[in-house]
Amino acid sequence: MLKIDNLHVKLEEEDKQILKGLSLEIPAGQVHAIMGPNGSGKSTLSYVLSGRDGYEVTEGSATLDGQSLLDMEPEQRASAGLFLAFQYPVEIPGVGNMTFLRTAVNAQRKARGEAELSSGDFLKLVRAKAAELQISPEMLKRPVNVGFSGGEKKRNEILQMAMLEPRMCIMDETDSGLDVDAMRLVSDGVNALRSPDRSFLVITHYQRLLNHIQPDVVHIMANGRIVKSGGPELALQVEEEGYGDLLAEAG
Amino acid sequence: MTATIDLEVREGVDRETVETVQSMGSYKYGWDTEIEMDYAPKGLNEDIVRLISQKNEEPEWMLEWRLEAYRRWITMTEPKWAMLNYPEIDYQDQYYYARPKSMEVKPKSLDEVDPKLLATYEKLGIPLKEQMILAGVEGALPSPGVDMAIAASEGRRVAVDAVFDSVSVGTTFKDELAKAGVIFCSISEAIREHPELVKKYLGSVVPQSDNYFATLNSAVFSDGSFVYVPKGVKCPMELSTYFRINAENTGQFERTLIIADKGSHVSYLEGCTAPKRDTHQLHAAVVEIVVLEDAEVKYSTVQNWYPGDEEGKGGIYNFVTKRADCREARAKVMWTQVETGSAITWKYPSCILRGDESQGEFYSIAIANNMQQADTGTKMIHLGRNTRSRIVSKGISAGKAQNTYRGLVTMHPRATNSRNYTQCDSLLIGDQCGAHTVPYIEVKNTSSRVEHEATTSKVDDDQLFYCRQRGMDEEEAVALVVNGFCREVLQALPMEFAMEAQSLVAISLEGSVG
Ligand SMILES: Nc1ncnc2c1ncn2[C@@H]1O[C@H](COP(=O)(O)OP(=O)(O)OP(=O)(O)O)[C@@H](O)[C@H]1O
Ligand SMILES: [Mg+2]
Numbered sequence: 036m037l038k039i040d041n042l043h044v045k046l047e048e049e050d051k052q053i054l055k056g057l058s059l060e061i062p063a064g065q066v067h068a069i070m071g072p073n074g075s076g077k078s079t080l081s082y083v084l085s086g087r088d089g090y091e092v093t094e095g096s097a098t099l100d101g102q103s104l105l106d107m108e109p110e111q112r113a114s115a116g117l118f119l120a121f122q123y124p125v126e127i128p129g130v131g132n133m134t135f136l137r138t139a140v141n142a143q144r145k146a147r148g149e150a151e152l153s154s155g156d157f158l159k160l161v162r163a164k165a166a167e168l169q170i171s172p173e174m175l176k177r178p179v180n181v182g183f184s185g186g187e188k189k190r191n192e193i194l195q196m197a198m199l200e201p202r203m204c205i206m207d208e209t210d211s212g213l214d215v216d217a218m219r220l221v222s223d224g225v226n227a228l229r230s231p232d233r234s235f236l237v238i239t240h241y242q243r244l245l246n247h248i249q250p251d252v253v254h255i256m257a258n259g260r261i262v263k264s265g266g267p268e269l270a271l272q273v274e275e276e277g278y279g280d281l282l283a284e285a286g
Numbered sequence: 287m288t289a290t291i292d293l294e295v296r297e298g299v300d301r302e303t304v305e306t307v308q309s310m311g312s313y314k315y316g317w318d319t320e321i322e323m324d325y326a327p328k329g330l331n332e333d334i335v336r337l338i339s340q341k342n343e344e345p346e347w348m349l350e351w352r353l354e355a356y357r358r359w360i361t362m363t364e365p366k367w368a369m370l371n372y373p374e375i376d377y378q379d380q381y382y383y384a385r386p387k388s389m390e391v392k393p394k395s396l397d398e399v400d401p402k403l404l405a406t407y408e409k410l411g412i413p414l415k416e417q418m419i420l421a422g423v424e425g426a427l428p429s430p431g432v433d434m435a436i437a438a439s440e441g442r443r444v445a446v447d448a449v450f451d452s453v454s455v456g457t458t459f460k461d462e463l464a465k466a467g468v469i470f471c472s473i474s475e476a477i478r479e480h481p482e483l484v485k486k487y488l489g490s491v492v493p494q495s496d497n498y499f500a501t502l503n504s505a506v507f508s509d510g511s512f513v514y515v516p517k518g519v520k521c522p523m524e525l526s527t528y529f530r531i532n533a534e535n536t537g538q539f540e541r542t543l544i545i546a547d548k549g550s551h552v553s554y555l556e557g558c559t560a561p562k563r564d565t566h567q568l569h570a571a572v573v574e575i576v577v578l579e580d581a582e583v584k585y586s587t588v589q590n591w592y593p594g595d596e597e598g599k600g601g602i603y604n605f606v607t608k609r610a611d612c613r614e615a616r617a618k619v620m621w622t623q624v625e626t627g628s629a630i631t632w633k634y635p636s637c638i639l640r641g642d643e644s645q646g647e648f649y650s651i652a653i654a655n656n657m658q659q660a661d662t663g664t665k666m667i668h669l670g671r672n673t674r675s676r677i678v679s680k681g682i683s684a685g686k687a688q689n690t691y692r693g694l695v696t697m698h699p700r701a702t703n704s705r706n707y708t709q710c711d712s713l714l715i716g717d718q719c720g721a722h723t724v725p726y727i728e729v730k731n732t733s734s735r736v737e738h739e740a741t742t743s744k745v746d747d748d749q750l751f752y753c754r755q756r757g758m759d760e761e762e763a764v765a766l767v768v769n770g771f772c773r774e775v776l777q778a779l780p781m782e783f784a785m786e787a788q789s790l791v792a793i794s795l796e797g798s799v800g
Contacts, residue, residue, distance in 0.1 A: 087751050109754035125752035129770030138766060139756035
């Protein structure tokens with residue numbers, strides 16, 4: 036599904052290399068987790084994959100189902116099935132959450148040559164999914180993320196993911212700032228979406244999330260590279276020992 | 287449950303907007319109607335004033351009034367204080383009167399109106415046949431009128447006065463309105479049929495000598511709308527006037543007079559478009575509103591005159607004087623404007639809060655893109671005790687445009703315990719445009735309070751990226767973010783106009799990113 040090969044990325048504005056030869060392959064249906072110290076480049080990876088301005092790819096490639104992502108506009112990547120749950124979801128004053136969702140859903144359907152959802156079907160769907168995530172109808176009406184609590188913002192990201200049904204879901208620290216119950220809601224939401232033709236890249240600092248969402252592979256990222264990959268036990272090791280030994284071992 | 291329905295309606299409107307935007311090019315009303323016209327000779331002099339008066343079959347007093355204005359006007363000079371740059375206007379190089387030949391003999395009803403004219407309004411989406419209004423217009427282009435058509439199909443009705451160049455083509459629902467005692471007709475007809483009302487109120491809010499453009503208008507206005515809502519009557523439907531400039535090198539000078547008698551209510555909508563032309567065209571209108579005790583008037587405008595092309599070629603010069611006089615206690619007026627068109631906009635819809643406890647509100651969205659220049663705002667003149675006013679202005683500048691908010695709030699000595707709240711937000715798209723805020727505040731008593739808040743911001747890249755990551759293209763993303771910025775004002779519009787206004791916001795900004 037997602038194949039990243041020897042990716043080198045620097046900041047556009049300054050001479051600062053952030054990703055330094057990162058390679059990663061996520062087959063369809065799998066959940067991969069990335070853990071790594073602050074500033075190791077995890078969010079940068081998610082932004083580069085989704086097409087945010089400000090970065091320059093100097094070497095390497097990233098493909099989704101064999102299609103090169105790096106040449107596409109952000110919205111084309113989205114319609115191709117790439118979704119990013121933001122570490123810091125953005126507020127859009129005055130734009131209703133529901134309007135935003137519906138505009139997004141239909142923009143993607145249109146780009147894929149599918150019929151748009153009627154307002155009736157859309158409402159039914161969004162209400163059901165919102166209910167599962169315990170997002171109140173009142174929150175659907177409010178402007179996108181404005182005045183939402185940290186946890187509400189994260190649940191809202193998962194609602195968007197559930198509505199857009201992407202094939203490749205990248206979640207950047209979606210678990211940070213969630214209370215215990217919200218963590219369960221979000222995990223249940225993600226687990227419900229797991230399917231043989233959908234993959235996940237879960238960026239997290241806590242092994243706790245991985246108890247709920249069982250990963251197939253855990254990667255450790257440091258200084259712009261994947262330095263070690265392994266099974267779920269790797270997350271446990273990080274939790275217990277920190278990164279010190281792991282990074283030393285990787286040199 | 288009503289909340290949900292309300293939500294669905296709103297979401298529907300938002301959605302429609304995005305769809306409308308996607309299906310539209312830039313300026314969709316730029317086509318013209320080929321129709322035989324009668325012109326008055328080019329230029330302006332007393333004979334032209336007489337001719338206009340004669341074409342409208344006016345009584346002597348009206349002609350005298352016009353001539354007085356004309357003689358005044360030639361002694362005046364064009365104001366230059368606005369933040370607007372445009373070449374000298376040659377007032378002698380214009381036509382001041384243009385009428386379709388077919389309108390020479392006044393049609394008695396809409397059935398007799400030239401099909402070409404009817405087709406023009408149909409193409410604009412303005413429902414001019416009452417049965418069509420009831421049935422809803424099918425297959426009309428997405429355009430200003432579609433909202434009215436949608437309103438109609440939902441059982442809400444809108445009466446329309448259609449003004450084409452210098453004349454009113456027809457007014458719908460007159461009979462039904464008359465049953466409620468409401469007079470809704472062209473001003474030329476009102477001068478003939480209701481001289482006592484016109485004599486009493488014309489010029490009582492905007493005097494002949496008010497300002498250069500208003501005085502010019504007083505001399506040469508050719509048509510416009512007239513509304514009288516009698517005591518205690520809640521007008522049974524929305525009223526609207528749709529202005530279309532078609533003829534080349536022709537100025538449009540319309541005059542609107544609205545009188546809301548004691549305890550009455552009326553909501554009035556105004557829409558305007560013009561063909562794409564290489565030359566600039568002059569539009570100098572006057573709107574006067576008289577609001578008596580406990581009466582309420584809501585006046586909404588969606589101004590979409592041709593803005594000119596990207597290099598600033600062509601476009602309407604729009605110099606408009608709009609003023610409401612809350613003449614008696616507890617009178618209330620609300621101006622809502624969405625200004626997207628015109629090359630030059632010079633316009634300050636104002637409220638004179640004369641009656642005690644009277645209220646004035648001004649909600650405005652002004653968008654200037656490419657080479658457009660807008661200098662717009664409001665005046666709140668507090669004269670009565672316990673008067674209230676509220677100003678919400680959203681200015682959006684893109685391209686190389688300049689957008690100025692100019693506002694005046696005055697609290698006179700007698701206007702004790704009065705309040706004003708002003709919020710003035712500017713949004714910049716790109717780095718070649720400008721936004722300016724020029725608030726004047728005068729408080730001449732100690733118990734009144736004036737609050738002013740102003741912000742300037744740029745369209746945020748993170749917001750755009752967030753939208754695009756969810757699948758919207760850049761223009762759709764900008765439209766969504768800007769509509770969010772304007773939300774407060776859009777919500778002040780009647781539903782009939784909300785959708786059009788939202789799509790206009792988006793369309794006006796096309797090409798402003800990327
Ligand atoms: N636009 C930018 N300007 C300057 N430095 C940047 C920019 N974007 C990223 N960086 C730097 O790149 C490095 C990687 O940042 P990134 O946000 O990808 O880290 P992260 O692994 O997501 O960290 P965290 O766990 O704290 O979220 C950091 O040192 C950060 O300061
Ligand atoms: Mg991060």
